Amino acid sequence: MDAITLMVTAATVAVGLFYWFVWVMGSAEQKGKRAVDLKMGTISRDKVEDNYNQYWSFFRKPKEINNSNSDEKKVPAFVDTFYNLVTDIYEWGWGQSFHFSPSFPGISHRDSTRLHEEHVADLIGAKKGMKIIDVGCGVGGPMRAIAAHSTANVVGITINEYQVGRAKAHNKKAGLDSTCDVVCGNFLEMPFENNTFDGAYSIEATCHAPKLEDVYREIYRVMKPGALYVSYEWVTTDKYHDDNPEHVEVIQGIERGDALPGLRRQDEIAELATKAGFEVVEEKDLASPPAGAWWTRLKMGRLAYWRNHLLVMVLTFFGVAPKGTVEVHEMLFDTAAHLSRGGETGIFTPMHMILCRKPIT
Numbered sequence: 087m088d089a090i091t092l093m094v095t096a097a098t099v100a101v102g103l104f105y106w107f108v109w110v111m112g113s114a115e116q117k118g119k120r121a122v123d124l125k126m127g128t129i130s131r132d133k134v135e136d137n138y139n140q141y142w143s144f145f146r147k148p149k150e151i152n153n154s155n156s157d158e159k160k161v162p163a164f165v166d167t168f169y170n171l172v173t174d175i176y177e178w179g180w181g182q183s184f185h186f187s188p189s190f191p192g193i194s195h196r197d198s199t200r201l202h203e204e205h206v207a208d209l210i211g212a213k214k215g216m217k218i219i220d221v222g223c224g225v226g227g228p229m230r231a232i233a234a235h236s237t238a239n240v241v242g243i244t245i246n247e248y249q250v251g252r253a254k255a256h257n258k259k260a261g262l263d264s265t266c267d268v269v270c271g272n273f274l275e276m277p278f279e280n281n282t283f284d285g286a287y288s289i290e291a292t293c294h295a296p297k298l299e300d301v302y303r304e305i306y307r308v309m310k311p312g313a314l315y316v317s318y319e320w321v322t323t324d325k326y327h328d329d330n331p332e333h334v335e336v337i338q339g340i341e342r343g344d345a346l347p348g349l350r351r352q353d354e355i356a357e358l359a360t361k362a363g364f365e366v367v368e369e370k371d372l373a374s375p376p377a378g379a380w381w382t383r384l385k386m387g388r389l390a391y392w393r394n395h396l397l398v399m400v401l402t403f404f405g406v407a408p409k410g411t412v413e414v415h416e417m418l419f420d421t422a423a424h425l426s427r428g429g430e431t432g433i434f435t436p437m438h439m440i441l442c443r444k445p446i447t
């Protein structure tokens with residue numbers, strides 16, 4: 087083989103490997119977002135690193151946020167920054183539904199995600215002609231599953247403008263834009279009249295509110311009397327002890343890496359819902375047996391995370407992804423470890439389900 091043939095062969099193999107690494111290995115869980123398309127929401131490329139540093143210094147001590155009135159008011163803006171930073175990485179590495187699901191043998195992640203979402207529709211009795219609100223809708227994975235399953239109309243609200251654009255584009259592509267709509271807004275002050283909705287739900291979203299009773303009160307306000315509301319809450323369980331340093335480290339790690347101003351205890355949720363005016367119909371940790379370990383999906387992804395990290399480093403080095411992307415990815419890598427540990431020790435669950443009714447009078 088002469089030198090030219092050798093060089094051409096080597097170049098072809100290198101291009102092939104690069105293509106395989108970036109386009110095939112780096113493709114999304116559910117196709118639609120690729121590593122080369124990673125943006126940082128609405129943040130301009132040169133501000134990503136700054137935004138990440140600001141986010142990090144604010145959420146470094148999550149418990150202190152609730153002790154300061156002025157910091158508490160800043161939470162929605164920092165949560166918005168967080169979702170600018172992570173939305174594309176979530177879509178790329180997890181899919182269009184930004185939540186966990188109960189794990190059952192023989193059921194794929196995709197199916198367990200869909201079933202967990204359809205369960206919401208069944209719990210609140212969503213039906214054709216009803217108007218349902220999705221509080222903290224992300225890019226709308228659950229909204230589409232619920233609208234398709236129930237044929238109800240769903241309106242989602244998210245604090246993050248970039249997610250609104252993503253959700254609307256996905257709705258259109260799925261042919262669900264006539265039943266699904268999305269608005270940008272704060273779930274603590276929603277742009278809806280009193281008694282608007284026939285049902286409401288929130289999936290792993292109200293954990294971002296500094297005070298759970300505030301968002302519950304706002305949801306109560308926009309619901310019609312007699313309507314049902316279901317929420318999947320992130321909480322610490324009765325196995326959590328704040329005098330155990332490992333427990334504290336794990337929970338703070340989860341709060342820091344997920345923009346949470348302090349996790350609530352599982353046994354507080356019903357009381358807070360009642361305080362907001364709701365009648366509690368049912369409460370259950372959907373992660374409890376017979377469901378298996380929800381965190382195995384996170385653990386199984388470890389090899390993929392390393393590949394992703396390498397990819398993010400290469401893309402940032404060549405200027406395809408903005409500076410700061412590596413740090414954001416590292417933060418997520420770290421939070422995945424804390425979430426897994428929270429699951430293994432049993433001190434944390436992301437699936438505490440509470441079903442409530444707004445009383446008729």
Ligand SMILES: C=C(CC[C@@H](C)[C@H]1CC[C@H]2C3=CC[C@H]4[C@H](C)[C@@H](O)CC[C@]4(C)[C@H]3CC[C@]12C)C(C)C
Nearest residue numbers: 175176179180184185290344391394418419421422
């Ligand atoms: C409800 C919330 C989000 C829950 C989950 C959807 C996300 C929590 C942690 C995220 C991830 C961690 C590791 C990332 C990995 C390093 C990367 O390569 C690919 C994406 C991850 C798997 C990412 C995906 C989404 C999560 C599982 C919170 C915010 C209230």
Ligand SMILES: C[S@@+](CC[C@H](N)C(=O)[O-])C[C@H]1O[C@@H](n2cnc3c(N)ncnc32)[C@H](O)[C@@H]1O
Nearest residue numbers: 183184185222223224244245272273289291294
């Ligand atoms: C973890 S994501 C879950 C998204 C969606 N429920 C899902 O399961 O795919 C949390 C969502 O809550 C939204 N959120 C957080 N704080 C909010 C606020 N104050 N007002 C409106 N939305 C908020 C975020 O923008 C994000 O869309």
